[in-house]
Amino acid sequence: xxxxxxxxxxxxxxxxxxxxxxxxxxxxxxxxxxxxxxxxxxxxxxxxxxxxxxxxxxxxxxxxxxxxxxxxxxxxxxxxxxxxxxxxxxxxxxxxxxxxxxxxxxxxxxxxxxxxxxxxxxxxxxxxxxxxxxxxxxxxxxxxxxxxxxxxxxxxxxxxxxxxxxxxxxxxxxxxxxxxxxxxxxxxxxxxxxxxxxxxxxxxxxxxxxxxxxxxxxxxxxxxxxxxxxxxxxxxxxxxxxxxxxxxxxxxxxxxxxxxxxxxxxxxxxxxxxxxxxxxxxxxxxxxx
Amino acid sequence: xxxxxxxxxxxxxxxxxxxxxxxxxxxxxxxxxxxxxxxxxxxxxxxxxxxxxxxxxxxxxxxxxxxxxxxxxxxxxxxxxxxxxxxxxxxxxxxxxxxxxxxxxxxxxxxxxxxxxxxxxxxxxxxxxxxxxxxxxxxxxxxxxxxxxxxxxxxxxxxxxxxxxxxxxxxxxxxxxxxxxxxxxxxxxxxxxxxxxxxxxxxxxxxxxxxxxxxxxxxxxxxxxxxxxxxxxxxx
Numbered sequence: 001x002x003x004x005x006x007x008x009x010x011x012x013x014x015x016x017x018x019x020x021x022x023x024x025x026x027x028x029x030x031x032x033x034x035x036x037x038x039x040x041x042x043x044x045x046x047x048x049x050x051x052x053x054x055x056x057x058x059x060x061x062x063x064x065x066x067x068x069x070x071x072x073x074x075x076x077x078x079x080x081x082x083x084x085x086x087x088x089x090x091x092x093x094x095x096x097x098x099x100x101x102x103x104x105x106x107x108x109x110x111x112x113x114x115x116x117x118x119x120x121x122x123x124x125x126x127x128x129x130x131x132x133x134x135x136x137x138x139x140x141x142x143x144x145x146x147x148x149x150x151x152x153x154x155x156x157x158x159x160x161x162x163x164x165x166x167x168x169x170x171x172x173x174x175x176x177x178x179x180x181x182x183x184x185x186x187x188x189x190x191x192x193x194x195x196x197x198x199x200x201x202x203x204x205x206x207x208x209x210x211x212x213x214x215x216x217x218x219x220x221x222x223x224x225x226x227x228x229x230x231x232x233x234x235x236x237x238x239x240x241x242x243x244x245x246x247x248x249x250x251x252x253x254x255x256x257x258x259x260x261x262x263x264x265x266x267x268x269x270x271x272x273x274x275x276x277x278x279x280x281x282x283x284x285x286x287x288x289x
Numbered sequence: 290x291x292x293x294x295x296x297x298x299x300x301x302x303x304x305x306x307x308x309x310x311x312x313x314x315x316x317x318x319x320x321x322x323x324x325x326x327x328x329x330x331x332x333x334x335x336x337x338x339x340x341x342x343x344x345x346x347x348x349x350x351x352x353x354x355x356x357x358x359x360x361x362x363x364x365x366x367x368x369x370x371x372x373x374x375x376x377x378x379x380x381x382x383x384x385x386x387x388x389x390x391x392x393x394x395x396x397x398x399x400x401x402x403x404x405x406x407x408x409x410x411x412x413x414x415x416x417x418x419x420x421x422x423x424x425x426x427x428x429x430x431x432x433x434x435x436x437x438x439x440x441x442x443x444x445x446x447x448x449x450x451x452x453x454x455x456x457x458x459x460x461x462x463x464x465x466x467x468x469x470x471x472x473x474x475x476x477x478x479x480x481x482x483x484x485x486x487x488x489x490x491x492x493x494x495x496x497x498x499x500x501x502x503x504x505x506x507x508x509x510x511x512x513x514x515x516x517x518x519x520x521x522x523x524x525x
Contacts, residue, residue: 003391003405010387194383197345199373200400201366289347289368 027224217273221266
């Protein structure tokens with residue numbers, strides 16, 4: 001039976017425990033930023049797909065004017081469907097601001113027409129405005145595409161900031177790991193020198209550090225990703241428990257894409273750790289005879 | 290068998306910065322199967338010369354050849370292959386504290402990629418031979434100075450190297466163990482034609498050995514005693 005041989009590099013010490021914590025924290029932040037970034041893009045996509053093609057026409061006039069306007073809207077090329085909103089619909093829309101049952105019966109409510117543009121149709125808002133003006137109706141056409149583009153730009157910016165944070169955290173991680181590897185190498189210089197003088201090739205010595213830091217990166221990354229998952233789940237739970245208007249928040253869900261982000265984090269952390277260790281060790285060894 | 294020198298120093302010098310040379314114009318030749326002692330006062334540069342010989346230092350002047358190869362022209366992997374042919378007994382032992390005596394001795398074999406089962410018997414026998422058969426699993430911190438030295442010697446000879454370089458190998462052991470260890474070097478030298486270079490202050494050992502003796506003084510190598518057959522080998 002073979003004897004169990006101790007690893008050539010000693011088991012981790014306090015320095016590696018500190019590095020483990022740092023890599024874990026960086027992975028947590030990177031994974032969480034990744035989740036936020038993806039959620040922001042998902043939210044932008046959801047908003048855009050929801051409002052694209054929807055138009056609201058406000059009619060200042062009588063019920064007859066509203067009926068005329070509806071007929072014009074329905075006849076305008078590019079409009080797939082249109083309907084006049086009745087008082088009940090208007091009250092429902094105003095409810096968040098005025099409260100349930102808070103609308104006096106004699107309060108005049110705007111006449112609204114909800115229209116939906118046909119898929120792929122463009123310039124529908126402009127055509128409607130022109131047609132309604134020709135009919136000398138006092139109307140305002142609200143094309144959702146206009147403000148949804150602003151919303152999209154805002155969420156894109158959030159996503160970009162989160163992606164930049166991921167990149168910055170990744171670069172910081174590489175620097176920290178390289179620094180820690182160098183420190184570990186200095187602390188283990190006696191071992192490195194002895195192996196070197198015993199005839200170990202540089203790749204053999206670097207391999208010892210690569211394996212050590214690969215494992216450290218994967219384990220710390222997995223723990224960081226787990227914490228990011230926990231944080232996301234907590235926020236999701238808190239938002240759903242509360243009475244918040246969650247449609248406006250980034251869609252922080254735990255979907256397949258989120259799972260991919262969480263699953264890749266440890267692998268990326270491991271690969272980065274291994275590469276940083278390899279470069280640092282090979283550079284240090286090149287200074288020896 | 291090739292008569293190519295195992296180790297050759299051609300006017301080798303070593304200095305750090307603008308200060309005095311640690312080694313100046315040192316020349317020597319070690320033939321295959323020779324046994325040579327390196328003597329000299331403390332601070333003469335014996336350890337430095339040995340470090341140059343086992344490729345821990347790079348000379349600032351001159352040329353060092355090992356097994357016929359100019360070490361200054363070799364790539365790192367080729368230097369690593371050369372180091373595998375050299376067994377070194379360091380003055381300060383350089384045992385790894387987190388490894389047992391057995392694992393320390395087996396280190397060069399692990400570096401070579403040999404499976405543990407292939408060397409278990411050899412390593413155990415070697416440690417038994419140096420009187421440490423019952424200390425296989427002992428960590429260096431629990432070993433005495435003499436025991437550490439024996440582990441270091443066992444590690445140096447375990448691969449049956451072509452060249453053994455030892456820095457004060459009997460400095461921390463009693464006379465009887467010193468004699469026994471010297472016999473080990475002698476046996477390797479005679480049986481396997483291993484070239485041996487030993488730096489020592491132990492003049493009694495040197496006299497008993499009847500081997501070639503080099504003396505290091507003022508950074509230069511001077512032949513102090515040489516068996517007749519080797520006298521013509523040292524460069525002027």
